[in-house]
Amino acid sequence: MSNQNISRYVRQEIFRGIGKAGQEKLKSARVAIVELSAIGTAVANNLARAGVGYIRLIDGDYVDITELQRQSLFTEEDAREERVKAVVMQEYLRKVNSDVTVDIHIASLDSGNVDSLFEDIDLVIDATDSMETRLLINEACHALKKPWIYGGALASSGMTMTFLPGHDKPCFKCFLGDEEYVPGEQPTCATEGVLCSTTSMIASLQCAEALKILTGSKDLRKDLLSFDLWDNSFDTFVIDKDPDCPVCGKKEYRYYGKISGAHTVSMCGKDSMQIIPSHEGEVDFARYADKLQHQGTVKYTQYTLDFDDGDVQIKLFKTGRAIIKHVSDEQRARAVYAEYIGL
Amino acid sequence: MIIIHNGEETEVEEGITLQKFLRQTGYRRVMVKVNGVQITASQFSSTELKEGDEILAKRISGGG
Amino acid sequence: MIYLDYAATSGKKPDEVYTASDHALREVSGNPGRSGHKVSLAAGGIVSEARLLASRLFHAESMETIAFGVNTSEALNLGIYGIVRPGDHVITSSLEHNSVARPLEHLKDDGVEVTKIKADLTKGVDPEEVEAAIKDNTRLVVMTHVSNVTGTINDIAAIGDVCRRHGVTFLVDAAQSAGVRTIDVQAMKIDMLAFPGHKCLYGPQGTGGLYISPQVDLKPLIVGGTGTQSELLHQPTSRPERYESGTLNTPGLAGLAKGVDFILKTGIDAIAQKEHELMSRLMEGVKEYDNIKIWGPQTADNRGAVLSITIDDTEPQDVSIFLDQIFDIAVRSGLHCAPYAHETLGTLDKGGTVRISPGYFTTMEEIEACIEALGIIARGEI
Numbered sequence: 001m002s003n004q005n006i007s008r009y010v011r012q013e014i015f016r017g018i019g020k021a022g023q024e025k026l027k028s029a030r031v032a033i034v035e036l037s038a039i040g041t042a043v044a045n046n047l048a049r050a051g052v053g054y055i056r057l058i059d060g061d062y063v064d065i066t067e068l069q070r071q072s073l074f075t076e077e078d079a080r081e082e083r084v085k086a087v088v089m090q091e092y093l094r095k096v097n098s099d100v101t102v103d104i105h106i107a108s109l110d111s112g113n114v115d116s117l118f119e120d121i122d123l124v125i126d127a128t129d130s131m132e133t134r135l136l137i138n139e140a141c142h143a144l145k146k147p148w149i150y151g152g153a154l155a156s157s158g159m160t161m162t163f164l165p166g167h168d169k170p171c172f173k174c175f176l177g178d179e180e181y182v183p184g185e186q187p188t189c190a191t192e193g194v195l196c197s198t199t200s201m202i203a204s205l206q207c208a209e210a211l212k213i214l215t216g217s218k219d220l221r222k223d224l225l226s227f228d229l230w231d232n233s234f235d236t237f238v239i240d241k242d243p244d245c246p247v248c249g250k251k252e253y254r255y256y257g258k259i260s261g262a263h264t265v266s267m268c269g270k271d272s273m274q275i276i277p278s279h280e281g282e283v284d285f286a287r288y289a290d291k292l293q294h295q296g297t298v299k300y301t302q303y304t305l306d307f308d309d310g311d312v313q314i315k316l317f318k319t320g321r322a323i324i325k326h327v328s329d330e331q332r333a334r335a336v337y338a339e340y341i342g343l
Numbered sequence: 344m345i346i347i348h349n350g351e352e353t354e355v356e357e358g359i360t361l362q363k364f365l366r367q368t369g370y371r372r373v374m375v376k377v378n379g380v381q382i383t384a385s386q387f388s389s390t391e392l393k394e395g396d397e398i399l400a401k402r403i404s405g406g407g
Numbered sequence: 408m409i410y411l412d413y414a415a416t417s418g419k420k421p422d423e424v425y426t427a428s429d430h431a432l433r434e435v436s437g438n439p440g441r442s443g444h445k446v447s448l449a450a451g452g453i454v455s456e457a458r459l460l461a462s463r464l465f466h467a468e469s470m471e472t473i474a475f476g477v478n479t480s481e482a483l484n485l486g487i488y489g490i491v492r493p494g495d496h497v498i499t500s501s502l503e504h505n506s507v508a509r510p511l512e513h514l515k516d517d518g519v520e521v522t523k524i525k526a527d528l529t530k531g532v533d534p535e536e537v538e539a540a541i542k543d544n545t546r547l548v549v550m551t552h553v554s555n556v557t558g559t560i561n562d563i564a565a566i567g568d569v570c571r572r573h574g575v576t577f578l579v580d581a582a583q584s585a586g587v588r589t590i591d592v593q594a595m596k597i598d599m600l601a602f603p604g605h606k607c608l609y610g611p612q613g614t615g616g617l618y619i620s621p622q623v624d625l626k627p628l629i630v631g632g633t634g635t636q637s638e639l640l641h642q643p644t645s646r647p648e649r650y651e652s653g654t655l656n657t658p659g660l661a662g663l664a665k666g667v668d669f670i671l672k673t674g675i676d677a678i679a680q681k682e683h684e685l686m687s688r689l690m691e692g693v694k695e696y697d698n699i700k701i702w703g704p705q706t707a708d709n710r711g712a713v714l715s716i717t718i719d720d721t722e723p724q725d726v727s728i729f730l731d732q733i734f735d736i737a738v739r740s741g742l743h744c745a746p747y748a749h750e751t752l753g754t755l756d757k758g759g760t761v762r763i764s765p766g767y768f769t770t771m772e773e774i775e776a777c778i779e780a781l782g783i784i785a786r787g788e789i
Contacts, residue, residue, distance in 0.1 A: 037406075112459050112470030116593070129406045131372065152404030159404040176403060177362075177384035179371045186371070189406040224374070226401055237374060237401075242383035257463060257671075259455045265443050266635045274443060328636075342405070 009051050022215035023051060027099075029214040030054040032121040034109050034137060036061070036085040038070035038196065039151050040127030042203030043210075045072055047125075048093040048100050050211060055093070055100060058117055059086045060107040060331030065311070070196035108331055109133055111258060114140045123213055124148035125206055129189065130334075130343035132261040132278070138163070138172035139247055139256035149209055151202040155192045156230035158202040161239065162209050162220060170241040171248040175224075182281030183320025184288040186342030191291040197229055262343055264330045272325045273333035277343070280319040288316070292340075312336055344394040355392065362388035365400065372403040409736040409773045413607065413766030414555050414583060414713050418737070420609040423665040428611055431661035438654055440634040450657045457664035458647070461608075464667055465600060466591040467618050474650035475616045475660065479582045480506035481628070482601035482617035485650060486578045487511065487549060489625025493518035495546035498575075500532045500561065501525045501751045502554040505744040507580055511549075520544075526554075526751065529704045531561035538569045547576050552590070553583035553711035556748040556762065557703025560588075560710060567596030576623060582606060583711050586670050587678055598623050607678075607766065608670065610663030613656045619646070629653065678767050682712040685765045685774050689714060692778030696785040702752050702760055715752070715760035718785050726761045726781075729789055734780040738763045 007013065013020045029052050033040050036059040048055055063071075063078040063085055078088050086104035093102045105117060109128075118124060118140055126137055126148060134150065141148045145165035150172055152159050163171055205225060212220050223236040246252045254260055265274040285300040292298050296309030305316040313325035314336065322341060324333040337343060345352050348368070355364055361382060365373060375382045376399040382390055392398070410418030431453055437446030439454045455470070462470045476482050487510045491497055497511060501523050511521045522540045526532045537548060548570050550561050563579050570577035578599040581590060585600075586607035592600055597618075604614025619625060630642040631652035643649055670678065687707040693699050698719040704710040718726055727740035742749050742759040749755040765774065783789065 107469070110470070112462055113468060115463065115466070116468045131405050134405075152406060154402075154404045154406045157404060159401070173384075175374045175381070175384055176372055177365075177387055179366065179373075181371045186405065187402070194406055226404075235401075237376065238381060239374075240381055240383060242385055244385040245383070257459070259452055259459055263448060263451070265440075265448065265451070267443065276448065 012050065017217060017219065018211065018215055022211075022217075025215050026051045026211070027053045030056070030120060030122045031125060031210065031214075032056040032058060032117060032123075033125045033127055034058050034133065035128040036071075036089055037127050037129055038067065038072070038194070038199035039153060039203045039206070040125075041071045041073050041085075041089060042200045043125050043127055043207055044089055044093060044102075045096070046203060046207040047210060048097045048102065050207070051097065051100065052210075052214065053100060054103070056103045056105065056117065056121065057086045057089055058105045058107070058109050059089075060329075061085055061335045062332065063088065070194060070199050072200065108334060109136065111136060111255060111260075114256065115144070118144055118146055121146060123210055125210060126150045126152075127203075130338045132255065132343050134172060135176075136255040136261070139253045141165070142171055142247055142251075143253070143256055147213055149206045149213075151206045153194055153198045153202050154187060154189060156195055156198055157226070157228040158198050159224060159226045160202055160205045160209075161224035162213070162222075164213075164220075167248075168241060169248070170239045171245060173247040174242040174245045175239055180279045181342055182283060183277050183279070183322075183341050184283040184285075184316065185281075188339055188342045190295070190340040191288075195229065201227070201229070262334070262337065264333055266328070266330070267323065271328055272323050273327055273330060275322050275324065275333055275337040275341075277320045277337075277341075280321070283316060283318050283320055285316075285318070307340070312340070314340060316341065344392075346392055346395065347397045349398070349400060358391050360388055361386075361390040361392060361398075364392060364398075368400075370400060370402065372405070373400050374403060375400045409734075409776055411763045411765050411769065411773070411777060412737045412739050413769070414743075414762060414764035415739055416605050416612060417607060417609050417766055417768075419766070419768040420611075420662070420666060421669040423669065424609055424611070424662040427665045428658045428662035431658040435657065435661070437657075438634075439657055440648075441654075453657055453661045453664065454655055457660040457667070460664055460667040460671065461602075461616060462618075464586075464590075464608075464671060465602075465618055466593055468593065468621055471646045472618050472621060473616055474619060474647040475614065475655055476651075477613050477656065478605070478615040479580065479601045479603040480615075482615055483507055483549075483578070483580060484510055485617050485625060485628040486599040486601055486619075487514070487547065488628060490576055490623070491519055491546055494544060496520045496522065496542050496544045498522045498524065498537060498540050498545060498548045500550050502532075502556070502559060502561075502748045503549075503551055503745065504555055504580065504582065504748075505746070506582075507549055507551065508745075508747055523747065526559060526561065528557055528559050528702075528752070531559050532566065534562060534565040534569050537566055538573070541569075541573050541575060545573070545575050547578060549578040549580065551580040551582070553588065553713070554703070554745070554748055555583050555713060556715050556743050556745050556760065557752065558583075558711035558713035558715075559703055560584075563590075563597065564595040570598075571596040583713060586667075587675065587682060587712065589675050592618055592620070599625075604659065604663040604666070608663060609666030611656075611659045614659040614663045617650070619650070625650065627652070673767075681767055682765065683707055685769055685771065686710070686712050686714065688771060689763065689765065689774050689778065692774070693781060696782060699781065699785050702754060712766070713762060713764045715754075715762050716781075717754065717757070717760050718781070721784065723758045723761045726784060729784055730761075730777075730780055733789070734776070736777055736780055 439450035585602035600618040604610035633648040723740035
């Protein structure tokens with residue numbers, strides 16, 4: 001809707017970094033957002049308002065009450081009714097900007113659907129909380145030559161970096177070593193907490209870079225940005241390409257085009273799902289129980305650990321395998337595992 | 344020998360590799376600068392630390 | 408033995424296929440998706456890998472669009488019976504295999520109308536004729552991609568476009584094309600694709616599948632145990648479980664996964680190129696004899712690696728027996744389960760044709776030996 005000749009984007013059009021030409025480019029741009037987490041919902045809101053012409057939301061989960069603390073758009077009613085996040089977002093964004101096309105894909109990103117979901121996209125925004133999904137995004141974007149923007153948050157700290165296609169450019173795996181967490185060791189938002197400020201800050205940083213990429217700006221931030229809102233630190237890291245990088249150096253994909261990562265198995269006849277992590281290990285029940293004790297009841301024996309916060313129920317084995325109870329939905333089970341144990 | 348890890352002095356064994364130091368400190372996914380220079384992940388096990396090295400290590404944020 | 412019957416099944420497979428099936432039988436003997444213990448999960452992993460690779464080969468939207476079965480015939484039955492109802496109209500071609508023709512024939516008894524479009528033997532079915540045949544009650548268009556008798560190629564992308572514009576479901580029989588010609592179900596607007604595992608995907612027999620678009624809902628052919636949601640009295644709606652009742656052929660799919668992987672790594676273009684070279688030489692050699700007639704496309708260009716010939720004054724069956732017994736060459740003679748194709752050719756009453764179908768692993772020496780053998784037969788020296 002415009003008021004005579006003044007477009008709703010006038011504040012962007014007069015901004016030196018975008019201009020009318022840049023705004024036109026945004027209109028024909030296509031962006032995919034992987035997961036409607038706190039970061040994802042904020043990114044979707046920002047880019048839809050900015051007039052990015054096509055936004056694809058990839059998320060298979062439903063709204064949960066503990067996410068309202070930081071997710072920008074969902075309401076108590078959405079949580080009560082366990083509404084599908086992607087559907088709620090689509091409805092909302094259509095009301096925010098009817099010029100923008102919002103498509104939804106109600107499923108998690110996996111090696112089977114990643115090609116179809118990324119091929120016709122100009123830019124991928126990472127809003128997932130699963131490192132496995134990020135590694136898939138990294139490899140897929142490398143193979144498909146798509147730019148993507150990493151964003152990760154925990155407690156009061158966050159990190160973000162843009163990865164551009166190009167044989168001389170670094171990728172996410174260049175600086176991410178091979179060390180994997182033993183299940184239960186990985187600090188997650190469920191064990192360390194997270195602030196709305198952290199996630200919305202990451203989203204804002206990602207969106208600024210997104211606007212630059214989509215308008216062809218020369219002012220892209222090349223470095224990794226890392227901050228801590230409680231320690232008051234803002235650092236940048238230059239990331240060099242690792243010539244021996246398994247992904248962008250040697251093109252040895254472990255996720256893209258492969259079946260790997262955690263498996264979800266439904267328990268036949270029961271209302272539960274099993275998650276089997278790709279890296280099993282020896283979970284330290286005492287340490288893990290310590291982290292969760294204030295959030296619900298935790299008890300453990302030498303074989304299993306049980307956690308119950310009234311909503312989520314997890315039975316964790318020493319190897320890291322877990323049974324998530326009262327879910328019959330793969331997406332929800334994975335989301336719980338990623339949040340509490342870490343993927 | 345003494346090295347400086349994220350601003351704090353730490354005692355470590357002579358000639359310890361960066362990989363070993365990171366693992367024993369409990370780091371898993373982490374990015375590292377030694378004396379201001381970024382060390383790529385594949386170099387972790389071949390980088391030996393020396394007396395007085397300044398290590399800046401940041402855990403890679405994973406959550407969303 | 409010189410194996411030239413790849414159209415029937417692949418005589419040679421990549422080594423990895425054999426070792427994978429053997430390994431699955433010995434080390435991974437669990438029921439995929441059922442028991443949740445280590446070996447069942449490992450078996451599930453094998454099935455998932457095959458599913459992922461097949462979905463990537465055909466550029467499917469996701470893995471769950473691929474439903475495995477025992478062969479193309481089962482897949483075609485699922486696709487046809489799953490969607491066609493009494494009172495519907497179905498369009499097909501005059502080149503179809505019995506696994507398309509027979510289900511349609513039986514459906515005619517149930518009040519389904521079937522239109523068979525006559526195919527041009529060199530150019531295939533004319534998409535405009537398909538369009539002209541569409542009526543209000545046309546539910547399905549089912550066509551072969553490559554004829555198993557003549558190697559004629561139908562322009563499935565063009566036919567897919569016609570079907571999509573008219574809201575008609577399009578099922579493609581890819582028995583002779585999967586693994587040899589590029590098939591992109593999304594770009595070509597194909598709603599269902601039936602494929603064999605054991606032909607040019609180089610898997611073992613007992614494997615095959617149907618790609619089903621997320622927009623198409625089919626009535627399952629077989630309902631029963633799916634390993635999930637056992638408390639549901641009805642067949643689950645989630646895919647691919649809905650279309651996969653009972654235990655899958657895990658050792659077969661282990662081999663199939665390696666076969667598809669081989670194709671993805673080698674590249675369809677390289678495979679098609681090699682087959683073109685083999686077919687060119689074969690046809691060149693055969694054309695030296697005036698009394699050997701080539702049926703269907705007359706050149707090696709734009710066709711499948713399937714060559715139908717007849718030798719004057721010789722029964723096709725006799726030719727294949729001579730080739731087998733005297734020269735140790737395997738080909739297939741007769742009607743090739745495609746009587747309508749032979750009717751279109753005019754060979755239905757003459758015992759059909761001798762069908763020679765080389766594959767990627769066929770060597771030029773084997774082609775030369777075949778040409779020489781045919782020459783001996785053609786010259787009447789037997």
